[in-house]
Amino acid sequence: MTRSSRPIMTARPTMTVVAAVAANGVIGADGDLAWRNSADLRRLKALTMGHTLVMGRKNFDAIGRPLPGRRTVVLTRRADWAADGVTVVHDAGAELDAALAAIVADTGDTDVFVFGGGEIYAELIGRADALELTEIDAELPGDVFFPPVDWAEWTEVRREAQDGFAWVRYERRPGGDAHTAN
Numbered sequence: 001m002t003r004s005s006r007p008i009m010t011a012r013p014t015m016t017v018v019a020a021v022a023a024n025g026v027i028g029a030d031g032d033l034a035w036r037n038s039a040d041l042r043r044l045k046a047l048t049m050g051h052t053l054v055m056g057r058k059n060f061d062a063i064g065r066p067l068p069g070r071r072t073v074v075l076t077r078r079a080d081w082a083a084d085g086v087t088v089v090h091d092a093g094a095e096l097d098a099a100l101a102a103i104v105a106d107t108g109d110t111d112v113f114v115f116g117g118g119e120i121y122a123e124l125i126g127r128a129d130a131l132e133l134t135e136i137d138a139e140l141p142g143d144v145f146f147p148p149v150d151w152a153e154w155t156e157v158r159r160e161a162q163d164g165f166a167w168v169r170y171e172r173r174p175g176g177d178a179h180t181a182n
């Protein structure tokens with residue numbers, strides 16, 4: 001094949017779920033985070049800086065603005081919803097895939113972080129390649145939960161114990177369902 005006839009290949013995005021999860025699965029309370037820790041927020045920033053965040057409209061409203069230095073994709077079913085500096089998509093399937101493919105083609109950056117909240121984690125965890133979880137040692141009050149995880153699909157590859165919580169990375173086992181589930 002000559003150079004000019006080679007098809008244009010776009011690398012597929014790598015999807016990483018990032019969440020802080022209490023021992024009882026709680027992630028949110030009254031529309032806000034269930035737990036805040038400055039070291040964890042710094043790490044979240046470092047992990048995601050320069051990359052793409054996919055989040056639900058409720059989570060975006062709670063944050064209130066696009067986070068600096070990152071591209072923001074918001075899922076909403078509202079046809080008329082818009083916000084400055086945000087890519088809006090209306091389904092978690094083909095429209096999201098097209099938006100992410102366009103970002104990869106434009107920027108060359110393939111790192112996509114699934115940024116919550118609960119509905120978005122539940123819809124996208126089946127497609128994720130990795131989980132970067134802050135596992136909080138305590139049970140917390142709240143009304144939004146991380147979805148059930150089939151741990152047989154995941155391998156723990158790193159655990160960093162902190163004071164009262166741990167940063168844990170899981171990667172999908174070979175032969176798992178990434179990009180075919182949901």
Ligand SMILES: NC(=O)c1ccc[n+]([C@@H]2O[C@H](COP(=O)([O-])OP(=O)(O)OC[C@H]3O[C@@H](n4cnc5c(N)ncnc54)[C@H](OP(=O)(O)O)[C@@H]3O)[C@@H](O)[C@H]2O)c1
Pocket residue numbers: 018019020021026027028029030031032033034055056057058059060062075076077078081089090091092115116117118119120121123144
């Ligand atoms: N602990 C953590 O790490 C963490 C991280 C993030 C968020 N949170 C917390 O999680 C809570 C928010 O989570 P949530 O479950 O209530 O809401 P959410 O997942 O942030 O957003 C839900 C909204 O996303 C849109 N949506 C969902 N699925 C869609 C689809 N397939 N197609 C198009 N739009 C779709 C809908 O927006 P419309 O209603 O506009 O149609 C839906 O109401 C907050 O308490 C937040 O603080 C915690």
